[in-house]
Amino acid sequence: MxxxxxxxxxxxxxxxxxxxxxxxxxxxxxxxxxxxxxxxxxxxxxxxxxxxxxxxxxxxxxxxxxxxxxxxxxxxxxxxxxxxxxxxIARTFQNIALFRGMSTLDNIMTGRLLRMKVPFFWQVWRHGPAMREEIEHRRFVEGIIEFLEIEHIRKTPVGRLPYGLQKRVELGRALAMEPExxxxxxxxxxxxxxxxxxxxxxxxxxxxxxxxxxxxxxxxxxxxxxxxxxxxxxxxxxxxxxxxxxxxxxxxxxxxxxxxxxx
Amino acid sequence: MFYREAGQFKTSYEADMAVFPIRQDRIGLAIILVAAVALPPFLDSFVVGTVLVPFLVFSLAATGLNLLTGYTGLLSLGTGAFMGVGAYACYKLTTIFPGVNILVWILASGFFSAAIGVVFGLPSLRIKGFYLAVATLAAQFFLEWCFVRIPWLFNYNLSGAIEAPSRSVFGIPIVGASATPLARYYAILAIVVALTWIASNIVHGRVGRAWMAVRDMDIAAELMGIRLLRAKLLAFAVSSFYCGVAGAAMMFLWYGGGEAKDAFSINLSFTILFMIIIGGLGSLLGAFLGAALLHLVPIFLKFGLPELGVPIGGATAEHLTHILVGALIVFFLIVEPHGLARLWATTKQKLRAWPFPY
The missing domain is CATH 3.40.50.300 (P-loop containing nucleotide triphosphate hydrolases)
Structure with a gap:
């Protein structure tokens, strides 16, 4: 279309x-x-x-x-x-709208959700196609993490991050969608x-x-x-x-x- | 001192994404699994039947509710009814097709529960929080009514009870009067281990992240391309599947039949909900810890204290249980809203850094 x-x-x-x-x-x-x-x-x-x-x-x-x-x-x-x-179309919010219970990495990984297509059946086993897909997107997300210089807070729950870093993670999450x-x-x-x-x-x-x-x-x-x-x-x-x-x-x-x- | 991850380098994303990235955790889990398989034959069969089997049933139901409430943020008070659906489905299936392995039917009854769960999950797109809880309460009352008023469900039994027929797996009876507690224990253990592994796979992957995104900020989740209704209904389906299997296991592997309409009442829904609140919302470990605490404390008060020489009557123990459970819930809501699982995580963090403060 x-x-x-x-x-x-x-x-x-x-x-x-x-x-x-x-x-x-x-x-x-x-x-x-x-x-x-x-x-x-x-x-x-x-x-x-x-x-x-x-x-x-x-x-x-x-x-x-x-x-x-x-x-x-x-x-x-x-x-x-x-x-x-x-x-x-991706966006960030005026008052940060991160997923507070999740780590920086998981937050940015949600940006890849639309591109992850392996069906639920494989998700259940977390092997084979599901794991390959996960790794492939993890590699892309690591690229964004490096680009935004937030390697050190990869595994930190975003709720604990200072304001400026949260804004940066939110930008990362939007970028992970590879928006136009x-x-x-x-x-x-x-x-x-x-x-x-x-x-x-x-x-x-x-x-x-x-x-x-x-x-x-x-x-x-x-x-x-x-x-x-x-x-x-x-x-x-x-x-x-x-x-x-x-x-x-x-x-x-x-x-x-x-x-x-x-x- | 023994809990250090120093020297354990990860060289692939796969290793870094493992559910238990630290070697000591994997060893600990292996020890628990081996103990769960090897120890029970040496335990008193009363202990196996009244402590371990119910603990595993509750853990399974709590895991199911945790997927819905802890991971997706949808409050449900219909757990008891969804478990009941599983129990009645299993009863009908095994009486209509007695030749099929009962374990297959216990697992298959989860699908019936999942279907009912999806129907009652439909309002979740429009309503949230307490209002959704009330909507699921409707499911609880409606299904409970069905359990009493539709005699087809309990095969027109005059007493209205489910009678567990004798069923064997590989020649060993696991359901019915002749099944030993040990055989029933191994059956439920196999189910719980397999389903917990699957739950862990789901929550660590794409689907789990979508659920947590919906829980934490549904507007932003929609913006990431998540279809809210689909994610929520999937959560209801998977959660109800777990509850249904737990309900079937409860009726056939633990109770061995009985007045189902009393077993799957609103009290059961609340008990499971308290388990995940005390154990830890959004944590699979929490479901097990909460189930252990809420199930073991009453047993300890009732049987453990008299064994230790503390004179305590059965009625007193029951009252004491109510007082203690109530106090525990208030305590956890105030001190550690993330429950026992968070306490455990904090302890592990302290152990890693010991003897330094951080």
Whole structure:
């Protein structure tokens, strides 16, 4: 059903006239933008602007009342989150959503679940095909663990890890899905400068090494302006600006939204 | 001092993913298994019949419930009823086809229980926590009603009881009046060892990780591509399978027939649930530790204390049991919510580092 994977620079995802309301509260009103293959696309805006709602629409948690989402050239209206996962959309959460009872390794291994196909019958014996599959995916996951430099906490339950490392494990879990489109919801919230710099480096490396397209929400303007190729700005659920970081920074309406308007 | 993993290097992912990666653990397990096979012939047959056989039955049922509640995070109060389904299924099967090996029917009755479990697991997609517990409570009451009101299930026996017919395996009677406790013990031991090994394989692989992901954060689990309904229903099916086998084993290898409707009451559901809470949610070892504690404490109070010369009446011992079990549950909920299994893990960690604090 899906068309051929877009080449770098072509449109991977386009969002067209999305409106989402919870009862009388309008979270998003007629928002349109696109994400090109291989770029880092930032979504910014003041608190409550509808950024997270936008991500939730893209990966199927929310069903927008109006509008179209076109992904890989296929238009869709309704999608369940696991269908989004099957089509290569992964994401991390603003407030970490790791599996707290499991180790770092097991958490990242869950990212491989969709690619593990050996039927239940073999799982029961944990030999033969099931074990071979397990080892093959373990090898891939070890690659991610090395990439993120978290070898030392491989067997540690994630509940015991400090905040910055948890964020990194969550990124690892999303990467293990080998996503085509990676949605990052405030990947640097609550981090100190050093952790932020590490995370920036990982994000840039992900794009370069894995060729992943990234859409991210972030509040740190310095990071956003440095990292992203293009920025879309939301305010009260409406798009107020869209363009390169330099264009957005100079936009009058963006400045008003962030700093307030003199009346 | 003897519990060190220094010098044990793993050179393959397979070795690193072993269930017991530390050599001392493997030796310990081997010793326990050998003892479980070799020692019972030297024990009093009363001990084998009233201590070991029930302990293994409870362990199996607790393992089943732990797969559902401990690993997948779905609270169930229908364990007793699911065990009952296994017992009645086994009874019908072995009276309709008396020629087939009874062990085959004990295992096959698990599938009937699994099917019923899936039906009552359907609401789990929409409701969670206490509300799901109440939904499974409905299963308990409905099935209990069936056990009493559908005479076909107990072959129109006037007393409403299950009569365990004589059944042999390799010429040795293991079910019925002529079966010795030792023969019954070996039958249940074989079942428990095999099913525990399978449970361990399941929880250490893809399926177990999916279950734990659903337990820890179902939204994120869905995002990883896990289909929640499928994962939850599989958990209900496997869990009920274990409970069903345990129920069949309880009726045929332990009780040897009897008033089933009293045996599979809500009390049994609670007992199994307390076992996994005290033993450790989400731990296979915990199911065994919890079963041992909750089953052995009453026996010790009832028979052990008089043996030691402490004058204690049967009624007093029973009251004391209630007090102790209640106190233990409160103690564990406060001090160690992860149960005996976590205590054991902490002890092992201390042993590894001994004599240093860490």
């Amino acid at each position: 899906s068309a051929a994977a877009p080449r770098p620079g072509e449109t991977l995802l386009s969002v067209d006239g999305i409106s989402l309301a919870f009862g009388g509260v309008k979270a998003l009103t007629d928002v349109s933008f696109d994400v090109r293959k291989g770029e880092i696309r930032a979504i910014i805006g003041p608190n409550g602007a509808g950024k997270s709602s936008m991500l939730n629409c893209i990966n199927g948690f929310y069903q927008p009342q109006q509008g179209r989402i076109t992904y890989r050239g296929v238009e869709r209206r309704q999608m369940r989150p696991h269908e989004a996962a099957e089509q290569g 489109l990676l949605l990052l919801d405030e990947p640097m919230a609550g981090m100190n400068l050093e952790e932020k710099e590490d995370m920036c480096r990982f994000i840039l490396d992900v794009v370069r090494q894995y060729g992943t397209t990234i859409a991210l929400i972030e509040h740190d303007m310095g990071v956003v302006m440095d990292l992203s190729d293009r920025v879309v700005v939301l305010d009260y659920g409406r798009k107020i600006a869209d363009g390169t970081p330099a264009e957005v920074k100079a936009d009058r309406r963006v400045i008003d939204a962030y700093l307030g308007v003199g009346h």
